[in-house]
Amino acid sequence: MMMNIFFMAAACYVIGIFTLLLPHRWQKAAHYTACLAAMTGSALVTYNAALVLLDLLQPAAVHWGSYSLACDKWSAAFLLLTGCAGIITSIYALGYALSYLGKRLRLLGALWNLFLGSMVFVVLAGDAFSFLLFWEIMAVASFLLVNHEAEKRVTWNAAYQYLVMTHIGTAAIMIAFLLTGTYSASFAFADMADNTLSAGMGSIVFMAAFIGFALKAGLVPLHVWLPNAHPAAPSHVSALMSGVMLKIALYGFGRFVFYFLPAWNYWWCIIVMLAGLISAFLGVLYAQMETDIKRILAYSSVENMGIIFAAFGCGMLLQVTAGGSWGTIGFMAALVHCYNHSVIKVLMFMSAGSIMHATGSKNLELFGGLLRKLPYTAACCFAGCMALSALPFTGGFIGEWMTLQSFITLAYNGYGQDIRLWCSLAFILLGFTGALALGCFVRFFGIAFLGRARSQIAEQAHESDAFMLFAMGISTVLIFVLGIYSAPLLTVLSGVLAVDTAFYMPGIADVLQSGGELLQAYGAVLVLVLAVTAVCFAVAVSMAKKAYVASDVTWNCGTIPTARQQYSATGFSKPLRRAFDYLLKPKREVSYVRKDNPYFGRLLSYKLEIPDMITQKLYLPLQKYFVVSSAFLRRLQQGSVRLYVSYVMAAMIAVLIWGAIYK
Amino acid sequence: MEFLVVTLMFIVFLQTRIMDLKRGIFCLSIQSALIAAACLAVGMSHGGGIHAFLPGMLTIAVKVIFIPYAILKVVRQLSDEKEIASDINVNYSTAAAACFLALSYVVLDSLLPGVQGRDIVASSIFMIMTGLTLIVMRSRAIMQMIGLITMENGIYLLGLIMTEGLPLIIELGIFLDVLIAVVILVILTSRLRLSFKTTDTNVLRKLKG
Numbered sequence: 001m002m003m004n005i006f007f008m009a010a011a012c013y014v015i016g017i018f019t020l021l022l023p024h025r026w027q028k029a030a031h032y033t034a035c036l037a038a039m040t041g042s043a044l045v046t047y048n049a050a051l052v053l054l055d056l057l058q059p060a061a062v063h064w065g066s067y068s069l070a071c072d073k074w075s076a077a078f079l080l081l082t083g084c085a086g087i088i089t090s091i092y093a094l095g096y097a098l099s100y101l102g103k104r105l106r107l108l109g110a111l112w113n114l115f116l117g118s119m120v121f122v123v124l125a126g127d128a129f130s131f132l133l134f135w136e137i138m139a140v141a142s143f144l145l146v147n148h149e150a151e152k153r154v155t156w157n158a159a160y161q162y163l164v165m166t167h168i169g170t171a172a173i174m175i176a177f178l179l180t181g182t183y184s185a186s187f188a189f190a191d192m193a194d195n196t197l198s199a200g201m202g203s204i205v206f207m208a209a210f211i212g213f214a215l216k217a218g219l220v221p222l223h224v225w226l227p228n229a230h231p232a233a234p235s236h237v238s239a240l241m242s243g244v245m246l247k248i249a250l251y252g253f254g255r256f257v258f259y260f261l262p263a264w265n266y267w268w269c270i271i272v273m274l275a276g277l278i279s280a281f282l283g284v285l286y287a288q289m290e291t292d293i294k295r296i297l298a299y300s301s302v303e304n305m306g307i308i309f310a311a312f313g314c315g316m317l318l319q320v321t322a323g324g325s326w327g328t329i330g331f332m333a334a335l336v337h338c339y340n341h342s343v344i345k346v347l348m349f350m351s352a353g354s355i356m357h358a359t360g361s362k363n364l365e366l367f368g369g370l371l372r373k374l375p376y377t378a379a380c381c382f383a384g385c386m387a388l389s390a391l392p393f394t395g396g397f398i399g400e401w402m403t404l405q406s407f408i409t410l411a412y413n414g415y416g417q418d419i420r421l422w423c424s425l426a427f428i429l430l431g432f433t434g435a436l437a438l439g440c441f442v443r444f445f446g447i448a449f450l451g452r453a454r455s456q457i458a459e460q461a462h463e464s465d466a467f468m469l470f471a472m473g474i475s476t477v478l479i480f481v482l483g484i485y486s487a488p489l490l491t492v493l494s495g496v497l498a499v500d501t502a503f504y505m506p507g508i509a510d511v512l513q514s515g516g517e518l519l520q521a522y523g524a525v526l527v528l529v530l531a532v533t534a535v536c537f538a539v540a541v542s543m544a545k546k547a548y549v550a551s552d553v554t555w556n557c558g559t560i561p562t563a564r565q566q567y568s569a570t571g572f573s574k575p576l577r578r579a580f581d582y583l584l585k586p587k588r589e590v591s592y593v594r595k596d597n598p599y600f601g602r603l604l605s606y607k608l609e610i611p612d613m614i615t616q617k618l619y620l621p622l623q624k625y626f627v628v629s630s631a632f633l634r635r636l637q638q639g640s641v642r643l644y645v646s647y648v649m650a651a652m653i654a655v656l657i658w659g660a661i662y663k
Numbered sequence: 664m665e666f667l668v669v670t671l672m673f674i675v676f677l678q679t680r681i682m683d684l685k686r687g688i689f690c691l692s693i694q695s696a697l698i699a700a701a702c703l704a705v706g707m708s709h710g711g712g713i714h715a716f717l718p719g720m721l722t723i724a725v726k727v728i729f730i731p732y733a734i735l736k737v738v739r740q741l742s743d744e745k746e747i748a749s750d751i752n753v754n755y756s757t758a759a760a761a762c763f764l765a766l767s768y769v770v771l772d773s774l775l776p777g778v779q780g781r782d783i784v785a786s787s788i789f790m791i792m793t794g795l796t797l798i799v800m801r802s803r804a805i806m807q808m809i810g811l812i813t814m815e816n817g818i819y820l821l822g823l824i825m826t827e828g829l830p831l832i833i834e835l836g837i838f839l840d841v842l843i844a845v846v847i848l849v850i851l852t853s854r855l856r857l858s859f860k861t862t863d864t865n866v867l868r869k870l871k872g
Contacts (some may be wrong), residue, residue: 174818642807663773
């Protein structure tokens with residue numbers, strides 16, 4: 001019964017895929033059909049996942065021979081997320097994708113459906129083979145979507161980098177599945193849960209799974225594909241990739257950690273936590289340095305996935321060192337932040353899409369004063385920036401609050417002195433992350449929307465169409481709903497962990513609104529401080545109207561302020577570049593283009609480049625090594641037939657001698 | 664039988680020393696004739712009949728007459744009839760052949776101690792190895808073809824002695840195989856001559872990826 005709705009959703013996606021076959025002159029019709037199909041499918045998925053989460057439906061697996069589809073609560077949690085994001089982004093796509101009219105629009109719609117459908121079925125897969133199959137379809141569909149604007153060299157470079165990286169990840173996941181399956185009765189997840197992995201083998205499986213899923217989630221140092229792939233893809237695709245696909249990685253990782261590897265090692269938890277913390281810190285640091293708006297958002301995804309994995313690792317560590325059901329708070333934090341980050345990142349990529357749609361550029365340095373041109377987009381984007389900076393009353397705040405709470409719980413309840421040490425490290429890094437994120441999105445919003453227009457394109461910007469604004473509006477509302485009234489979501493999600501993993505902490509939903517003082521987010525003091533601030537602000541604004549009546553320009557040294565005198569995006573992040581010089585290693589190049597006199601009449605050229613440290617220190621040497629070793633192998637491939645025959649001969653003699661010695 | 668085998672080994676040794684194409688083909692013909700004689704001898708010892716004679720007769724028809732004739736026809740069209748530009752000295756191939764002769768006896772004694780017809784099996788391994796050596800060390804297409812037939816003869820001899828006569832249909836199949844291989848090689852060689860004015864396979868090195 002219950003699977004039928006999922007199959008109906010699949011049918012919708014298939015209809016969406018088949019719009020590819022419509023003739024070219026019907027491409028608009030194909031586009032609308034594809035988007036509507038994707039929306040309907042996602043709505044069905046959302047509906048059914050919600051039913052499962054609310055215990056209104058009993059999950060029943062569907063089997064075909066040794067392959068199966070199943071839906072438990074852990075899957076349903078991610079299906080709900082996929083469905084919600086699918087609906088919102090499909091509405092957005094109705095308007096946004098029209099800019100690809102005549103540029104393979106039908107292909108875009110079909111791939112869009114394929115991508116959504118594959119993500120739904122990855123989560124529904126009930127055995128290793130189906131999981132890997134849909135995982136690969138997801139990878140290929142997202143590769144093709146990233147590669148959609150293949151005329152640009154940057155795009156296909158990014159797309160191929162993504163393809164290579166994702167296949168390395170798939171290889172690692174495959175190793176993990178095959179090893180687990182070898183020690184189980186069959187490759188069905190139900191059987192793999194009763195595996196007989198030894199401790200050593202378990203560690204190998206864990207590391208392989210972690211590498212594979214961390215690569216998809218974009219954790220440092222496996223994140224290199226992410227800041228390239230997101231800017232290359234169409235915006236609604238980036239929204240879906242960042243909002244959902246990265247979370248699917250957490251689904252897979254949780255599947256391994258909760259179901260296949262129940263006996264956790266202390267060091268596994270530390271690895272997950274540290275990888276998360278470092279990703280969070282480095283991700284936001286690089287986000288601060290970028291001037292491409294979609295790259296900023298991509299690095300911000302690295303940061304948030306880092307926070308999610310840090311919370312997850314913290315939960316594991318709590319479970320290992322504190323025991324009981326303490327781990328639940330960490331896992332809850334990870335899951336809640338997954339939801340919130342999904343909604344926020346979908347909104348932010350849609351806003352970025354609107355800006356790109358309005359201006360035709362994604363260079364932050366060219367914008368400015370967009371607030372007047374795109375008021376609705378600006379409002380939505382402001383909400384998104386608030387949420388990504390984890391300001392109160394937004395969804396982002398709840399997730400990060402719970403993450404910090406889980407680390408405090410770990411420091412308080414964890415057993416052992418080393419835990420305190422790890423926790424202090426975590427607090428330092430999370431503190432940096434929070435502060436840098438705030439700076440990053442103040443910069444993002446301030447440079448793009450405030451001040452004066454820095455270029456012609458910003459002056460000619462226009463507001464997006466109704467579909468795009470509607471989709472962004474829904475996300476904005478969701479962000480505030482999740483931030484202010486998050487109890488229902490928390491209740492439902494605590495059910496996910498309680499039922500499936502036997503961890504249960506009573507009253508998790510009370511944590512935020514009315515729960516124990518220790519964990520309360522909106523405490524009396526906070527609300528008071530906020531109320532006082534708001535009142536002061538209101539008073540200041542009303543006073544200010546009287547205070548600044550004169551509109552004349554003073555103290556401008558006889559010049560009229562121009563757009564060039566504003567803070568630029570690069571200038572804004574300069575102090576941080578100085579402070580973290582040892583990490584970022586920026587390359588500055590200053591040269592005189594013209595120098596008539598020592599003090600005036602000079603024209604300077606200033607080039608600033610911040611190479612990605614991980615690429616420089618890890619990937620380039622690796623690439624160099626591969627090139628050198630292939631040059632060595634080339635000596636064996638001389639192109640001479642006689643040489644090849646002599647290889648055969650050498651092999652034959654070797655076999656004869658080998659046979660004679662060890663007969 | 665032993666007498667035949669010893670003669671065969673000498674002929675194969677001689678094969679490694681010959682640089683002139685026509686003499687090489689003549690030598691190959693003799694070598695195949697010896698194989699045919701061995702084949703007939705085995706057939707006789709198993710008691711006559713069509714099955715005893717047919718393989719021997721086919722060997723004579725295909726390997727002693729047709730193949731040398733076909734290769735000779737190609738050689739007549741060539742102007743440079745010698746393996747002049749062999750970059751590896753003939754002595755090396757002879758020395759290699761000698762090594763392989765010793766090796767084949769050692770390997771055989773270790774693998775199948777006390778096997779019936781020890782010399783024949785050893786000589787067949789020796790022929791396979793020497794055929795490969797010829798392919799590797801000669802650069803002329805004709806000489807490489809001779810190496811291939813030598814190898815083929817070795818394999819045939821091994822099959823003959825180990826199974827004491829294969830089913831007739833398989834024997835026919837083997838002959839058809841060899842025949843087609845030689846036809847293709849002859850065509851390729853004359854193509855090579857037309858395209859490059861030489862049958863030196865070193866020119867084919869340009870086909871490098």
